[in-house]
Amino acid sequence: xxxxxxxxxxxxxxxxxxxxxxxxxxxxxxxxxxxxxxxxxxxxxxxxxxxxxxxxxxxxxxxxxxxxxxxxxxxxxxxxxxxxxxxxxxxxxxxxxxxxxxxxxxxxxxxxxxxxxxxxxxxxxxxxxxxxxxxxxxxxxxxxxxxxxxxxxxxxxxxxxxxxxxxxxxxxxxxxxxxxxxxxxxxxxxxxxxxxxxxxxxxxxxxxxxxxxxxxxxxxxxxxxxxxxxxxxxxxxxxxxxxxxxxxxxxxxxxxxxxxxxxxxxxxxxxxxxxxxxxxxxxxxxxxxxxxxxxxxxx
Numbered sequence: 001x002x003x004x005x006x007x008x009x010x011x012x013x014x015x016x017x018x019x020x021x022x023x024x025x026x027x028x029x030x031x032x033x034x035x036x037x038x039x040x041x042x043x044x045x046x047x048x049x050x051x052x053x054x055x056x057x058x059x060x061x062x063x064x065x066x067x068x069x070x071x072x073x074x075x076x077x078x079x080x081x082x083x084x085x086x087x088x089x090x091x092x093x094x095x096x097x098x099x100x101x102x103x104x105x106x107x108x109x110x111x112x113x114x115x116x117x118x119x120x121x122x123x124x125x126x127x128x129x130x131x132x133x134x135x136x137x138x139x140x141x142x143x144x145x146x147x148x149x150x151x152x153x154x155x156x157x158x159x160x161x162x163x164x165x166x167x168x169x170x171x172x173x174x175x176x177x178x179x180x181x182x183x184x185x186x187x188x189x190x191x192x193x194x195x196x197x198x199x200x201x202x203x204x205x206x207x208x209x210x211x212x213x214x215x216x217x218x219x220x221x222x223x224x225x226x227x228x229x230x231x232x233x234x235x236x237x238x239x240x241x242x243x244x245x246x247x248x249x250x251x252x253x254x255x256x257x258x259x260x261x262x263x264x265x266x267x268x269x270x271x272x273x274x275x276x277x278x279x280x281x282x283x284x285x286x287x288x289x290x291x292x293x294x295x296x297x298x299x
Contacts, residue, residue, distance in 0.1 A: 003059055003185045008048045010180050011087050012170050015042040020092040028174075029068065032076060033157045033165030041165065042095070043155040045078075046087060047180050049143060056184040061140035063104070063153070066129035066176035071163035076106040078134045080142075081151035098154045102142075104134040129169065129176050140182060197224075198299040208238050208280045208289045215278040215293050217248050220269075225298040228278060229266050232259040234289025236282040240265070244273035251277065258283065259291070 014024040014031070017040040024030075031041035045063070063078055080103065083096035090096070109131040142148035157164055169176050200223075206213050220226050232238050241256035254276075259265045269276060282289050 003183055005181060005183050006051060007179055007181055008051065009172075010048075010178065011046040012178060013044040013085075013087055013090055014170070015044060015090070015092045015095050017041070017092055023089055023091050025087050028169070028171045029167055030170040031165055031167050032155050033071065033074060034159045034162060035071070035165055036162045040159050042092075043168070043170075044081065044085065044087075044090060044095070045153045045155065045178070045180075047140070047143075047150065047152055049140070049150060049182075052144065052182065052184055053186055054144075056144065056186050058137060058141045058144055059183040059185055061135075061137045061180065061182045063134040063136050063178070063180050065106075065132040065134075065155075065166075065168045065178050067132060067166040067168050068129050070130060070166040072161075074157045074161075074164035076132065076155060076157050076166065077103040078106070078136060078139075078153045078155050079103045080139055080148055081154050082149070083151060085151070096151060096154075102139065102148070104136045104139060106132040106134050109133055130166070132166070136180070200295075200297040200299060202295045204293050206278075206280055206291045206293060208234070208236070208282050208291050210282055210285060210287070213280045214243075215280070217245070217275050217277045218295055219248075219274060220276050220297065221274040222299050223297045225268075226276065227266055227268050227296050229264060229294040229296065230257070230259050230278070231264045231292040232261050232289055233292060234287075235261050236284050236287030236289040237261065238289050238291055239281050239283050240267065240291070241279045242267055242269050243277050243279050244269060244271055245275040245277075246273060248275040251275075251279075253279075261289065 018038050030043050032043050034040045079098040081096050081098050085096045143150040230240050238259045242254040243251040244254045245251045254269045255267050257265050257267045280291055
């Protein structure tokens, strides 16, 4: 199966306890966690999957965030949302419910700041951001298989202590914007059967004179490849012509060769037909010869 990586166009909404009736989905940054008892923040994320084929197998799915500031360390989780919500209408007071036992835990991925000349100068500070990764593979698999309905994700911590928060970059145009990366593979719906090639060979000897002689008629209707070898063991030059037929009775000339005494030659048909034979005659008047004919066929 071939693996494909894609990044769906996710949508984020800020939920704020200090603005319980305000809908905020346009913001350069958003908060997750608790600053104090009046300021508790959550983020909702929509993850569209319509571009993934129905028969796809989810290999890996990851949510990546970049935090530009934070309070004390804490555990952040992405919970499975269980109710519908609208990006342009949802607020803290109308936020959807979530499944408390279906979630992905963030892993903090810190690295030393790196200055890269290929990165625009206005984005260099982003290299100092704290990276968080959520392995949401099981959740996305559930969405694809129908085990869960795709209502999106809710990001939060346990919200029990003050100054446990992160401030994330939310602008989708930003170098370090949140992103969901999904790797999937598409299963082939066909059944492949390997049919081995068969080799068939027959040999016959024909006495050749100035009068036409003919080999046995061969049914080559199932042959992929047919090659006729002729050995001239006599003293006269042999003219050999392949003849083809739709019914084994009425024949038409196809390809022909001349075989000198004591030599071998090979000939193949130009045109497909069900039946084939070889017409033979000597070239020199009054001469005689003997032809050994090999039919070698691949089926």
